[in-house]
Amino acid sequence: MSSVLGSRRYLTNFDVHRLPHLFTDVIVIGSGIAGLRAALAAAESADVLVVTKSEAAQSATNVAQGGIAAVMQAPDRFEDHARDTLTVSEGLGDERVIQRVVREAPEHIRELQEWGAQFDVAGDHLARGREGGHSAARVVHAHGDATGREIIRVLLERARAHPRIRIFERCFSIDLLTDDGRVVGVVTHHQKYGHQMFWATTTILATGGAGRAFRETTNPPVATGDGLAMAFRAGALLRDLEFVQFHPTTLYIAGAARALISEAVRGEGARLVHRDGRRFMDAYDPRGELAPRDIVSRAINAELKNRNVSHVYLDVRHLPSGTFAKRFPTIDRLCREFDIHPERDLIPVRPSAHYTVGGVVTNPDGDTSLPGLLAAGEVASTGLHGANRLASNSLLEGLVFGRRAGLVAGRRAAERGRIDHPPALSHLLPQSPRTALDVHDVLHSLQSVMSRNAGIERSADRLGETVEIIEFWSRYVMDKVFDMPEQWETQNLLTIALCIATGAATRCESRGVHFRVDFPTRDDEHWRVHVDLRRADHGIQVATSPRAAGEEDPPGDDTGM
Ligand SMILES: Cc1cc2nc3c(=O)[nH]c(=O)nc-3n(C[C@H](O)[C@H](O)[C@H](O)COP(=O)(O)OP(=O)(O)OC[C@H]3O[C@@H](n4cnc5c(N)ncnc54)[C@H](O)[C@@H]3O)c2cc1C
Structure with a gap:
């Protein structure tokens, strides 16, 4: 293991006596659905500072297309949504968490509507799309395929207008500050103001996922796993990071970004085909194109290998004229930018990294293992997804756990009072004598290695090689x-x-989105457990823990789990 990675507590040098300070009740890092919902909840009883590294609207949430899963009317039932979620989680989902999230879903949709969100309607009801793994059409959407943008519009407008919320844009959170093991704030870097230290009773991590670890990803540039890494450095418990969901259908145009072609497109009847129009999904799963994402991604991967081609196609030409452009205006526009007319042409697609299923371990209140730190959204491991995420459950997770974490943080801040003077913290890492690598080049090489060796299919050999090469790069990059x-x-x-x-190297079985060619079956006897990771001086300390942490009594206060 890489000792340089394990021994690195802070990425930046700082001295509390030399930097500007700001004191508040609650800090929220990230302005996606989880961060903004958390900020609005916390602001009911506390002053809140939202720190976000780009413009506030830049997030995975903003580009979410398909929608939010929620049981909005009979004959759909909570039990069915819960069962679908549990089935896809492949034995690692926490049933109590799943039940809670599913049952809270409708009130979150109605709340967003009250705040001005314009979800699509069909007659007297909300329109609902069907996506892979769902036994019913229950995905609420906005402007066809621009659900995330609509949600961000509403949440951001509300947060900006709130007297107790301040949003600092272009403010990069570098590290969580800890004093005697408790998170007390964050050290940041602002384009204009440089390094600053923000102090708060409670910090909420809502930094999203790490799709940018892979060469091909649907994730926006901000999805670089900063929150996961910050939490790791501060000593928090991380869980099940081997579960990375690949989205089966992203637009394949060499040189262009891998834009998502929503699962809802298959829900509307799109077929996966080869250039000659031949379908192939039925050979892999009786649910065909509507099988869960991991199955469809692996099926496409197998077809790419067998036929030695770079992509397959989505075929929507059989849909009634005008349907596609009306239901999926954003995707239709995107295709046309590349001269692909979906009513006439096949849409070239291949899988890309899409969603970070594991994350920072939290209890039902959002508490992490570190006192003073909560987490919500994609950065967190709440127990909702287990080994795989059901389509359209993550915006929902952001709303449910964002609100919960915000309420808890606001209440605790009000009870505890504000930190009024900074603890005497400093960090000074001397200049490293080791040679410098071109960091840009390392990043590209890392993304290639991860896509090749830690992507849809994995093996002990390739994962071992990946660990070795990352450790090598770390010696020259993590020491600076x-x-x-x-x-x-x-x-x-x-x-x-x-x-x-x-x-991925630890989990010697295949489950959910983790597929090992050398252990191709699920092994409940040995591996119906979580893989827990924590920073240690020698690198990463790995342990397994029984499934469904939520079945144990949650801590219920902020003393850490
Ligand atoms: C193309 C696409 C389509 C999707 N479609 C759907 C869908 O239809 N339905 C669904 O349920 N899910 C969908 N998902 C997944 C879903 O969008 C995300 O899981 C969810 O939006 C994550 O929300 P979040 O608030 O946790 O993180 P994000 O929305 O990613 O927000 C993270 C925030 O943290 C900020 N941040 C990160 N690092 C730092 C730092 N160091 N300092 C300061 N700020 C930082 C970012 O700038 C950003 O504001 C989709 C994802 C993608 C990429």
Whole structure:
């Protein structure tokens, strides 16, 4: 294991006596659905500072297309949504968490509507799409395929107008500050104001996932796993990072970004075909194109290998004229930008990294293992997804756990009072004598290695090679003190890529989105457990823990789990 990665507590040098300070009740890192919902909840009883590294609207949430899963009317039932979620989680989902999230879903949709969200309607009811793994059409959407943008519009408008919320944009959170094991704030870097220290009673991590660890991803540039890596450095418990969901259908145009072609497109009847129009999904799963994502991704991967081609196609030409453009205006526009007319042409697609299923372990209140730190959204491991995420459950997770974490943080801040003077913290890492690598180049090489060796299919050999090469790069990248966000992002991605590869090498079975060619079946006898990771001086300390942490009594206060 890489000792340099394990021994690195802070990425930046700082001295509390030399930097500007700001004191508040609650800090929220991230302005996606989880962060904004948390901020609005916390602001009911506390002053809140939202720190976000780009413009506030930049997030995975903003590009979410398909929608939010919620049981909005009979004959659909909570039990069915819960069962579908549990089935896809492949034995690692926490049933109590799943039941709670599913049952809270409708009130979150109605709340967003009250706040002005314009979800699509069909007659007297909300329109609902069907997606893979769902036994009913229950995915609520907005403007066809721009659900995330609509939600962010509403949440951001509300947060900006709130007297107790301040949003600092272009403010990069570098590390969580800890004093005697308790998280007391964050050290940041602002484009204009440089390094600053923000102090708060409670910090909520809502930084999203780490899709950028892979060469091909649907994730926006901000998804560099910063929150996961910050939590890791601060000593928090991370879980099940080997579970990375690949989305089967992203637009394949060499040189262009891997834009998502929503699962809802298959829900509307799109077929997966080869160039000659031949369908292939039925040979892999009786649910055909509507099988869960991991199955469809692996099926496409197998077809790419067998036929030695770079992509397959989505075929929507049989849908009634005008349907596609009306239901999926964003995707239709995107295709046309590349001269692909979906009514006439096949849409070239291949799988890309999409969702970080594991994350920072939380209890039902959002508490992490570190006192003073809560987490919500994609960065967290709440127990909802287990070994795989059911389509359209993650926006929902962000709403449910964002609100919960915000309420808990606001209440605790009000009870505890504000930190009024900074603890005497400093960090000074001397200049490293080791040679410098081109960080940009390391990032690209890392993304290639991860896609090749830790992607849809994995094996002990390739994962071992991946761990070795990441450790090698880490010796030359993790020993430096950088001063630019892109460089910190690369350090964070190296850290999280090593966690993903280590977790994947540890789990000697195939389950959910984790597929080992050398252990191709699910092994409940040995592996119906979580893979837990924590920073240690020698690198990463790996342990397994029984499934469904939520079945144990949650701590219920902020003393850490
Ligand atoms: C293309 C696409 C389509 C999707 N479609 C759907 C869908 O239809 N339904 C569904 O349920 N899910 C969907 N998902 C998944 C879903 O969008 C995400 O899981 C969810 O939005 C995550 O929300 P979040 O608030 O946790 O994180 P994000 O929305 O990613 O927000 C993270 C925030 O943290 C900030 N941040 C990160 N690092 C730092 C740092 N160091 N300092 C300061 N700020 C930082 C970012 O700038 C950003 O504001 C989709 C994802 C993608 C990529």
